[in-house]
Amino acid sequence: MTVPHPYPAGWYRFRYSHELERERVVSARFFGRPFVGYRAASGAVSVFDAHCVHLGAHLGDGRVVDDALRCPFHGWTYDGAGRCVQVPFCREVPEGARVRSHPVVERNGTIYVWHDTTGAPPWFDVPEVPETSSPDWKRGPVHRAVIRSRVHEPRENAVDTSHGPVLHARTFPPYPGTKGEIRNWHEDPVAKRLSFDLVNTFGYRGGRRETTLGFELVGPGHLVMRSRLPTDTLFLVPNTPVDEERIVFTMLTFVRRSRLPLVDSVLASLALRHLVRGLREDYVVFERKRYLDAPLLSPADGPILDMRRWMAQFAPPTAEADAPVRRIARVS
Numbered sequence: 001m002t003v004p005h006p007y008p009a010g011w012y013r014f015r016y017s018h019e020l021e022r023e024r025v026v027s028a029r030f031f032g033r034p035f036v037g038y039r040a041a042s043g044a045v046s047v048f049d050a051h052c053v054h055l056g057a058h059l060g061d062g063r064v065v066d067d068a069l070r071c072p073f074h075g076w077t078y079d080g081a082g083r084c085v086q087v088p089f090c091r092e093v094p095e096g097a098r099v100r101s102h103p104v105v106e107r108n109g110t111i112y113v114w115h116d117t118t119g120a121p122p123w124f125d126v127p128e129v130p131e132t133s134s135p136d137w138k139r140g141p142v143h144r145a146v147i148r149s150r151v152h153e154p155r156e157n158a159v160d161t162s163h164g165p166v167l168h169a170r171t172f173p174p175y176p177g178t179k180g181e182i183r184n185w186h187e188d189p190v191a192k193r194l195s196f197d198l199v200n201t202f203g204y205r206g207g208r209r210e211t212t213l214g215f216e217l218v219g220p221g222h223l224v225m226r227s228r229l230p231t232d233t234l235f236l237v238p239n240t241p242v243d244e245e246r247i248v249f250t251m252l253t254f255v256r257r258s259r260l261p262l263v264d265s266v267l268a269s270l271a272l273r274h275l276v277r278g279l280r281e282d283y284v285v286f287e288r289k290r291y292l293d294a295p296l297l298s299p300a301d302g303p304i305l306d307m308r309r310w311m312a313q314f315a316p317p318t319a320e321a322d323a324p325v326r327r328i329a330r331v332s
Contacts, residue, residue, distance in 0.1 A: 008314035013238035020037065078098065112126050140264075146247070178200075221238055
């Protein structure tokens, strides 16, 4: 059985911006490895491999000094690019003394770190999401969960239109005889962007009502979802691999401001709570499900094949990366 690579190339959330204050150091474990990040007094963010090149102390126990990160063990000090700029009691810094730094972009209220197992530099960008910096929009609550999954699973789950009326029947009761439908599928091969709408039909006041949830992905780690229920709402959904079996699934909410700030906060909380109820039902399935590289799909399943094909472009360039797409069978 061929399983998609656990660490496809892309930009991934390291922290949300409001989670990292100035002159603070944080530790994280992503991609099966330890990292540290810090925000300098200037506001700039750097992310390094976690251990000092001197004797291996963990830099997460260090502190920020003059916009640099000082090791807690012997005081070796690294600038924002990872270069050692000071060694106590020495006039010169040993040649080649540096920790590996990782490309970082901060936008959309998120600190993104680039990861590519081949070591390649970033080959696509993270777009600006206008709502996240607009004064007309308010930041709401965050959902965070560590789940048993790889990053491709939640993306594939979004286009699996036939599971909703079964798994989520109580949480999101559909109009009898209906299921979700994917519309407006569009791929931008240059920007590595995929957008589509998930349209569901629900019973409403004795009739039917369609609701649309818009999706925009850039790479495997960045997802924006837009909805108009219960008000104009945006969900920022950047997922990051922890190791080969787990990801950090997060969702940050934004709502359009009204003249009633308290109402805005309540609506943001309600919107997130509503989605999280469904997500937790998915988490239960993810915990015990097994990936099949050649599943038997029906015409009712939605564009699962297309999502697998699109996600495969971010896998390392090996023959196995294409197998999940080539070997899928389809039955009616």
